[in-house]
Amino acid sequence: MSTSAIIFVVDRLGSGFLGPYGNTWVETQSCNRLASQGLLCEFMVSDSTALESVYRSYWTGRHAMDVSLADESLPEMAGKAGLKTILLTDEPLVAEHPLAAGFAEKMLLPAEDVTALATEIDQTQIARLTQAALEVIARQREPYLLWIHSRGMSGAWDAPQEYRNAFRDEEDPQPGDFTTPPLMKRSGRFDPDELLRYVHSFAGQVTVMDLCVGALLDAAAEQRMAQDTLFAFTSPRGYPLGEHGQVGPVENALYGEVLNVPLILRLPQGRGALTRTQELIQPGDLHDLLCAQLVPGSPSLLMDIAERRDHLPRDIACAIATGERAIRTPAWFLREVRKGDDEPRVELFAKSDDRWEVNEVASRAAEVAEELKAALDTFEQAALHGRLDGLAPLAESLSNQWR
CATH class of the missing domain: 3.40.720.10 (Alkaline Phosphatase, subunit A)
Structure with a gap:
């Protein structure tokens, strides 16, 4: 070509x-x-x-x-x-x-x-x-x-x-x-x-x-x-x-x-x-x-x-670092921190209003945080097995915070 x-x-x-x-x-x-x-x-x-x-x-x-x-x-x-x-x-x-x-x-x-x-x-x-x-x-x-x-x-x-x-x-x-x-x-x-x-x-x-x-x-x-x-x-x-x-x-x-x-x-x-x-x-x-x-x-x-072709919109992006994982959706951003054997600590931010992640809301949206953690686990397992193309769309509550 x-x-x-x-x-x-x-x-x-x-x-x-x-x-x-x-x-x-x-x-x-x-x-x-x-x-x-x-x-x-x-x-x-x-x-x-x-x-x-x-x-x-x-x-x-x-x-x-x-x-x-x-x-x-x-x-x-x-x-x-x-x-x-x-x-x-x-x-x-x-x-x-x-x-x-x-x-x-x-x-x-x-x-x-x-x-x-x-x-x-x-x-x-x-x-x-x-x-x-x-x-x-x-x-x-x-x-x-x-x-x-x-x-x-x-x-x-x-x-x-x-x-x-x-x-x-x-x-x-x-x-x-x-x-x-x-x-x-x-x-x-x-x-x-x-x-x-x-x-x-x-x-x-x-x-x-x-x-x-x-x-x-x-x-x-x-x-x-x-x-x-x-x-x-x-x-x-x-x-x-x-x-x-x-x-x-x-x-x-x-x-x-x-x-x-x-x-x-x-x-x-x-x-x-x-x-x-x-x-x-x-x-x-x-x-x-x-x-x-x-x-x-x-x-x-x-x-x-x-080329403005019909396609399924991407509703999830994930990241990884030493001792940390993160998940971003159109409506939320969750950061998970693991230190040793301690229970993972999570931070949750509403998107896209909280652009700079200054207003942490995990305690006020605990159910959303748990659902995002589960979605992050699912994504990681799919990535490990090379199956990201088969991921199901997220629940509406995770892709649209107003629902």
Whole structure:
């Protein structure tokens, strides 16, 4: 098949910092542009906090709770379909992933010990990676799959100082010149001024990242294969910035600031343009979409949405981490925490009103919490046995809180 694909993955980027997802104070013109040309998934829910697990989902279509082996990985399938497959990353965990062996070409940019902010954008880590990607794109003459993974906000926060200062009001604290991603946990509230420094610094990183998205979009548009090139932008997990007592992934608790990530797709020939979906999407769906590009007719929820085909709506998304599980439905979000032999502790939040999960209601909706725990058990067992396609629809009380 003649379709090419560019996949740009930026680690530790929650959807809430992007304009297409409702952010009004960080300018993300390139992401806005991409969203205007494609399909935006409002509820892309990561299935794990572990990078290796999310990549297994990307490259096999298996959920993080499904430990079975896949017959063939995405890069292997793309290679057999005649695409040149290239992996470009600055993250050793991705380059050394067992499934990365399926790429015909792997490029790992060496990590640098960053101790000072960049003075120019092109000195930042993500810009260096983007420049390498632009060079790869310029060399392509035949259909290809280029998978770009940036360490993003899990790497050095090295945006030039002016990009941090751009968000600072006169009375706000100076954001500082630190480059190491902050990691801290508090039992009480964070000092607002301290937190603001981190938020402004993070926003500066997002601004630089958005410029890199724009450069990749421009490069893809200049190719003769432009109309036949799929472009996907996503992240495997977000970065806590004071929500639920954490700055940074101290414990990788399964809350929305970690699980809610962007997924914006520009499909070949303009399919799905100007479409927003509120269906629950997970990392394995990106695999299925790319497989459907390689083998027309292959099942893909995202392709069904883009082409407005009749399909059963997705009413459940689940995630797993060490000692934790979570389930998201259109109406609820439940987090379950297990510590040793203690009885699991659950937290319940109403969706979509409680976007940031601040109003815990398990004690007031105990029956719903029990039903969600049972649904989570059912999902996990189905995943373990590779039977997620056979899951029955949820009860109305779990998919619609007003019933």
